[in-house]
């Protein structure tokens with residue numbers, strides 16, 4: 094006979110976590126830290142009480158009040174039906190915003206999905222070119238199917254994206270250049286004039302993807318966006334998400350914009366509207382023009398970043414300037430981001446570990462102010478732990 098075991102039905106996404114969960118029934122903070130996508134069996138829909146979840150660049154102040162109301166309404170009146178009409182409604186809202194047509198836009202369950210489809214489409218023709226350090230999760234997706242590795246160009250000494258070197262690395266084999274602006278995990282932003290000039294020049298040679306997941310967090314987001322280049326006919330696609338400033342990471346809505354030709358080629362690798370759900374779309378529709386909520390979120394992010402940067406300085410560390418809702422902290426020459434992550438997890442604070450070869454660099458997201466306070470308070474002990482060992 095089957096027994097009911099709720100913990101078994103939860104996706105844990107890592108063997109370390111699975112072990113910790115099955116032996117104790119509850120994930121340890123260290124196990125939680127192993128993956129940003131993990132949940133605790135007894136708290137299915139969000140972080141466990143007492144845990145500061147600062148590892149996945151979410152906005153814990155969402156969903157907005159208007160989005161919550163819309164989620165309830167849409168679920169009761171539309172939850173039984175596929176979400177075609179709501180998908181078209183949101184697509185039209187976005188199209189109108191940029192003077193584009195519905196055929197220029199693909200809405201999917203989070204931007205990761207359409208970004209992965211773009212990566213699959215690109216690697217059917219050649220390789221993806223990107224910086225050494227960027228949010229490469231989706232451009233790595235084709236590798237699992239035997240597709241090519243990403244061709245990487247070193248970042249500059251200050252960890253910026255080296256646009257000149259990337260341009261020089263475009264050859265006939267490159268099917269897409271992948272740029273995140275602002276970048277993750279660095280939080281750095283490119284000069285908009287330089288990026289625009291790069292996009293125009295590079296897109297004459299190959300398709301250019303600009304992932305603008307954090308654009309709305311920038312003071313003057315529209316002046317940094319490459320979306321207007323699409324209307325001007327350049328070979329550029331842009332990704333956006335409702336996961337960051339809108340506080341809807343768990344509601345899964347994102348989108349891509351591009352020429353009709355590019356979008357129809359990328360959509361051949363996708364699912365049409367079948368990844369969409371009424372509740373997520375309702376939340377996105379209710380949030381898209383909610384300027385008050387966006388301002389409120391930007392304020393919370395700014396307050397949290399101030400706290401992080403002050404604490405970083407007080408503890409003798411440095412950090413990169415951040416245009417996002419996370420900070421890339423340099424733990425010092427002998428710093429070890431994985432050891433620091435572990436020492437933080439032991440104090441119930443979840444942050445990210447090492448990226449690629451960048452051992453001393455540690456990424457922390459902004460989050461609830463009380464959670465950021467936990468991070469700030471935990472720094473001295475965590476540093477002591479890593480420099481003692």
Ligand SMILES: Cc1ncc(COP(=O)(O)O)c(C=O)c1O
Nearest residue numbers: 203204205228277306334336347
């Ligand atoms: C640059 C960037 N793009 C996309 C995503 C994923 O967003 P989504 O939740 O829309 O899949 C992230 C998530 O952290 C990100 O940092």
